Amino acid sequence: MTTPRDHGGGLDAAVARHGGTREAWVDLSTGINPVPYPLPDLPNDAWTALPDRGAQEALIAAARDFWDVPAGAAVLAAPGASALIARLPGLMAAGRVHVPGPTYNEHAAAFAAHGWEVIETDGPAAQARVIVHPNNPTGLWHDAASLDAGLMVVDESFADIAPDRSLIGHAARRGVIVLKSFGKFWGLAGLRLGFAIGDPELIARLETLLGPWPVSGPALRIGRAALCDRVWADQTRARLTEDAARLDRLVTGAGAELVGGCALFRLYDVGDAAGWQERLAGHHIWSRVFPYSDTWLRLGLPGPDQWTQLEAAL
Template sequence: MLEHGGKLRNAATRYQIPLDQWIDLSTGINPNGWPIPAIPGECWVRLPEADDGLVEAARRYYQSPHILPVAGSQAAIQALPLLRPASVTGMLSPAYAEHAANWQKAGHTLINLNPDTLDETIGTLDVLVLINPNNPTGRRFSQAQLLAWHENLQARGGWLIVDEAFIDTTPEYSLGSYLPRPGLIILRSLGKFFGLAGARCGFVLADEVLLNQLNEQLGPWTLSHPCRYVATQALCDGDWQERTSLALKQQSQRLQHLLESHGLIPDGHTDLFVWSKIPQAPALHELLARQGILTRLFDTPASLRFGLPKDETQWGRLDIALKTIPPAIFGDKIG
């Protein structure tokens, strides 16, 4: 199993700090997610049905005609490599590691790519997997650039897969409205922006032929009835979406300024996290953890990703904790 953020129970045990005293900044999940309503009792006693309004709500929200609900985008990440013969598959590093692990596990040839030289290497690939914006670096790709790469791949029967898990606050970068196009596959999730990671609800946007193949691979009832109910309501709540998008942009800017004020200069960000390369990342991660603040540590390159604090109490604790960090930890990151 690969390492992921959010392992709060492990941290509580390791550092002997009670679970309810932690600030979890390790996941990039909106800490003030969509408010869950009461769930009707029938959701617990009846099997889910496909014509319950979820797909229609997703089509409106994602601005795309062909959509398949899946058990989190992770389900698609694991299944999509099984739908192709052995392929040369390219992806960036660092990036969400589940993509590389699953394509490699399925027997495909994996190539680590430099985003600045992708134009030169695209012709050698059968499949290109990108996260837009990238996790953890925050790097974004324009629609025009992505569509050009897709055209190159599709001409040879290839695929472009774009994981848009962190794109909700910047829908102008999404390729959803360009579908359906053969060989273009978009992954979306309710886990980050909506803060509904525990629901394990995601969507695949693609042409109908591929979605039918994927649906056969995954089998029936990929989402529980309660999950489908909650997801439908969340996707239809335009007022909450608008307020939250603005709030997350403001909070991300606040987090960048807070880190900069303590000498930790960000190297990338989205509206849900800030990422900083720092040689002493393991030491900084450890020092913050000893104060009950969990960040996401990356080895290559050595770096930390900070999610957003939930409330003013957490913002204050993060500020105080950063004040205790010896300047030598930041090294050449000091502003």
């Protein structure tokens, strides 16, 4: 049996331990936008028919336009970025992969499962590199100088908060794959929609690994509607920036120090992370701690009707 890896979420376990109903809890353990994209009406055949090529092509066209994908790069839609992460290490023979840490742990786990040697410190012998851009949980942004490995994975699951900082302009380079997620900025984690954008040869191999109909009919249509709605995206970026600043004022006012994060999540040094998590859980607020740090606490953004509960807890 595979040991579960450390992630945000796990609200059911928190409820079982601390009581209350799931509906009464505020889950700040993830970096998911708490105000999701409003779902459009869907035709019945989105649910009853196999996903058709026309809907897939419309989604890909919308993705190309929204992210300003270079003409030489290929775009593949998938059932979530996680499905892509699990398959990326199989695109070339196993060797050494540089995964600078601390970072999102699924990348290292996926490469290790395919027989790769995972290193955190860069070295000339690394055949592949993964950068999370911006990094989770530190919020560190990278630059194009990092794109120098044979297989270069750029995880931009959180990058839609600042499209001007995206590395998508380099996606047509040989060996580069940029990942996009619909679960964070659009707040639709349950939709299970993600994208791989990059080297056409590698994208073609990924497409073969995923098989036919990788994306559901509803996800094809919802994804296209969201990617075509630039007004919503612009308004959301402004709101996320304001809410992140509001969260910083609250948490630093309670004695924490801001040490990182981005507009979808904030990273604080609280001295005693486990103690803070327990105290917040007593008020039915779930937070994120890390096995490699006793002092770091990460908080996502509260929804519009959840701020009062957080203020009372702090």
